[in-house]
Every structure is written in structure tokens, then in C-alpha cells.
Amino acid sequence: xxxxxxxxxxxxxxxxxxxxxxxxxxxxxxxxxxxxxxxxxxxxxxxxxxxxxxxxxxxxxxxxxxxxxxxxxxxxxxxxxxxxxxxxxxxxxxxxxxxxxxxxxxxxxxxxxxxxxxxxxxxxxxxxxxxxxxxxxxxxxxxxxxxxxxxxxxxxxxxxxxxxxxxxxxxxxxxxxxxxxxx
Amino acid sequence: xxxxxxxxxxxxxxxxxxxxxxxxxxxxxxxxxxxxxxxxxxxxxxxxxxxxxxxxxxxxxxxxxxxxxxxxxxxxxxxxxxxxxxxxxxxxxxxxxxxxxxxxxxxxxxxxxxxxxxxxxxxxxxxxxxxxxxxxxxxxxxxxxxxxxxxxxxxxxxxxxxxxxxxxxxxxxxxxxxxxxxxxxxxxxxxxxxxxxxxxxxxxxxxxxxxxxxxxxxxxxxxxxxxxxxxxxxxxxxxxxxxxxxxxxxxxxxxxxxxxxxxxxxxxxxxxxxxxxxxxxxxxxxxxxxxxxxxxxxxxxxxxxxxxxxxxxxxxxxxxxxxxxxxxxxxxxxxxxxxx
Numbered sequence: 001x002x003x004x005x006x007x008x009x010x011x012x013x014x015x016x017x018x019x020x021x022x023x024x025x026x027x028x029x030x031x032x033x034x035x036x037x038x039x040x041x042x043x044x045x046x047x048x049x050x051x052x053x054x055x056x057x058x059x060x061x062x063x064x065x066x067x068x069x070x071x072x073x074x075x076x077x078x079x080x081x082x083x084x085x086x087x088x089x090x091x092x093x094x095x096x097x098x099x100x101x102x103x104x105x106x107x108x109x110x111x112x113x114x115x116x117x118x119x120x121x122x123x124x125x126x127x128x129x130x131x132x133x134x135x136x137x138x139x140x141x142x143x144x145x146x147x148x149x150x151x152x153x154x155x156x157x158x159x160x161x162x163x164x165x166x167x168x169x170x171x172x173x174x175x176x177x178x179x180x181x182x183x
Numbered sequence: 184x185x186x187x188x189x190x191x192x193x194x195x196x197x198x199x200x201x202x203x204x205x206x207x208x209x210x211x212x213x214x215x216x217x218x219x220x221x222x223x224x225x226x227x228x229x230x231x232x233x234x235x236x237x238x239x240x241x242x243x244x245x246x247x248x249x250x251x252x253x254x255x256x257x258x259x260x261x262x263x264x265x266x267x268x269x270x271x272x273x274x275x276x277x278x279x280x281x282x283x284x285x286x287x288x289x290x291x292x293x294x295x296x297x298x299x300x301x302x303x304x305x306x307x308x309x310x311x312x313x314x315x316x317x318x319x320x321x322x323x324x325x326x327x328x329x330x331x332x333x334x335x336x337x338x339x340x341x342x343x344x345x346x347x348x349x350x351x352x353x354x355x356x357x358x359x360x361x362x363x364x365x366x367x368x369x370x371x372x373x374x375x376x377x378x379x380x381x382x383x384x385x386x387x388x389x390x391x392x393x394x395x396x397x398x399x400x401x402x403x404x405x406x407x408x409x410x411x412x413x414x415x416x417x418x419x420x421x422x423x424x425x426x427x428x429x430x431x432x433x434x435x436x437x438x439x440x441x442x443x444x445x446x447x448x449x450x451x452x453x454x455x456x457x458x459x460x461x462x463x464x465x466x467x468x469x470x471x472x473x474x475x476x477x478x479x480x481x482x483x484x485x486x487x488x489x490x491x492x493x494x495x496x497x498x499x500x501x502x503x504x505x506x507x508x509x510x511x512x513x514x515x516x517x518x519x520x521x522x523x
Contacts, residue, residue, distance in 0.1 A: 031518060061496060061497075
């Protein structure tokens, strides 16, 4: 049994779609693989009740729980002095890992900036991506919400490989991490 | 939570448990797990431990034997191997059974242990209750009689009640119904029975016989109805009978339609709180677990747990005790909690 610890349902939905695409895991078990933490701050906080629950499951060797993969956003240093940006995200994660002290295989994957940026970057071909970006600029969406959620949602709903284009090279490392997890 | 409630237990060399510990139990506890993982054996261990008083202890062991044997073992099988088969089937001890092995069931309430000094016809049980040593001689022939006729007097603590999904006698129903009457709560049972079957007008004891007032037909003995309804009635009346005590319900949803489950849990959660009764129940059903979650959440009753029993890769039985928050989280994430 493996666990994938994520920030929220958007991550979980993307990863379930990716697991199906890669034909990894048991479809009936998909919900059991995931633990949604309710945001990055909670994911990096070792005192969360969910971590106490998982620690107990590991202690009991429940489901022969042997591997875990953490997946979360890097976000921006300007928004979070403590854990924002790639380097600090990694540092915060390493502290979490040390405090959890789980005696199982632990790996992590950090989305560049955040999941929505990551998805928008996977839009192909380039001229179509520019259409989305132009639309975003025209409506000044980044002034309303900096996380690119509206444009990412539009992409998920509309075009061109809805909901995701897993053949894009940006997915390669994530695919490798998931394959290793289930390997 | 009541300080007398069972909050932790340690079981060694008893039935399928070689060396088992669990803690964190609350007022109401639902137990899930795969077949043959030890859900009923866990409740039996708790039952024996809570009967850990001089006058009840050995009787509680024999009652557990009788209860199981009545349904699962033919009387002809009560032989020299009987105790071995009963207490150690499935464990690593079954092949290497040693008489004089100590069987321990300790909890925060009582510490109990026993030893069978012989395995044969005349068996001596040596036991220790809360640090005091005792011993008693038991004749296998007496136990056989007890199982055969179900009338061998085995008095146990009447505030520690164990119920199976089948097999309640009229006498027990009459006795337990009196607790409902003492509490003036007959209406609860009647109202629930009307939901159970819209043709039911009410429940009454008539000349020591439990009877159902059925539309058009008048009073009909309860024995004429299905096991599901008897189990439902048994749960409700036993809950009232175990005030300030403990109630163990095996296969709580057996024979009960899923649409009745929310109401049943509402009664259990509400009445156990009012009457200060600790409840342990087992189930295999996802619907029953979801109903338990839904009802506890609606009533904002956090004094509950869900206990998931399973075997790890070393084949040892372990209990994952989910307090309210963890249980809610597991159900809301659609995680499987019915054993591993």
C-alpha cells in the first residue's frame, strides 16, 4: 500500500487521472491512496491530526504501508517568507520529514509555482497557449487572482486535451515519481 | 467520559490473539474488519475481563464457550480437545498448546488471567483477578449439559450484556424489557417498531410472552417474526438494561434494513449517553459504518470511535482505533475502513 499526500482535491483529481493514464494502482483503491491535507500550510505542519492518524497506521503496519509521496505547490517567496519558493519549500518539507520520523520510503514532488501555473504551461500548441494568455491579459485576471485558477479551469473545461495533456514533457518527472511509488 | 468505561485492553494467548493491545475506546465503539479477523473474539475478551469478579469470572468464560458452541460447534465435539480448539484455534499456539499457559486479559478496569491446568474431563481453572489468586474445578460434563439445555446457571454481571444476532429467549426479552418499563420508555420501542413495519401497532409482554400487536391479526408471539426484528428489539431493550454498564452487540445490522440504521444509531447514541452505558458493536457493512458516521456527526457526538481490526504482514492482529475526527476524515475521503 502506498499513500500520496496532496494539498487538495484539484491535486487529487489530476493525479487520479494521471494514474488511470499510466495504468498504475487498483482503480477501486484510488481514494485510499490519497490524503488531502487542506492546503500547503497544513501539509507542511507535522502537528496536523491527519499526520497523527497516518503515523499510527504506519506504526501498526496497516495495509503494509511502505511508501509515501508528497505532492505540493512551491508557491511564491513574496507570499510566504517561511516556505514560499522552491528552495524554502524543500527546506520546510525536509523539516516535516524529520519531525514525522516515518520509517518508510518517502519521496516528494513540488509543482513549479503552483498546480494552475503548471497546467497552463502544458497547453500546446504554443499558439493556442498564447490565446489563453491573451484572454487572461485582456480580462486582467491576474489582478483579480494571482494563482491563475480561472485560466487553468478554463483549460481543464475547454481545450485542447481536456482535462489534461499528459504527453507534455512537464509531466515526465511526476510520471516517474508515480511509477516509482507503485513499482 | 465515565471513568469506569473500558478505554484500553491487552489480550495475550486468548483465541486468535497472541499478543494484542488497543486503546482509546470511547462511549460508543463500532468495530469493522474482514471475516475471521477476531471482531467477536475481541468483544468476548472485553466481556470476560469486565466480569473479572470472583462470583462471575468463570461463569463468563463458560457463557462465552456456551454462546459460541451453541451456534458453531456440535455438542459431539466437546472432547478432550475442546478447550484447546475453543481458545487457540487460528493462533500460533494451536499447534504447540501447553497446558499451564497463562491467558491474560487486562484492561484499565480489571486485570484478569487464567490457566487451564488440565485439558481433559476434569479441568482445573486457576485464575487471578486484580492480583488475587483463585482456582476452581470444572467438569466438562457440566459444560456439556449447560450447552445442551442452555439452563446451567451461569450468573454473570447483569450490567455487562452481550448479544448475538440470533438466539434470544423469551425469558431474556421479558427481563430486559422491564428496564425499558422502569425508565418509562416503552414508547421508544413502539415508535421504532412502527417504522420497522407499518403494520405493527405495538409491543407487549402478555403472560410472560413477548407479543406484537399486528394490524388485523391482533397479538402475535414475537417468535413468529424474523430474526431481524428480534435483533432490533433485543438491541433496544438491552441498551436500557445495561445502564451504567456495558453492551456488546455482535453484527449489529444483521437482518436490519439499511433504512432503519440511522434511527437505530440515533437511539444507541442518545440512550447510551443518557444511561451512561458503553457500547461495542461489530459490522461488516459499509452502509452501517456510513450510517454511524452520519448519525454521530448530525448529533455532534464525538464520544465515539471506529475500531478497524486487521492483520499485518506478520499475521498479527492489530487494531486501528479511530477517534471521532480521524473517523470522519476517513469516511469523508472515502477511505476503506473495513479491514486490511
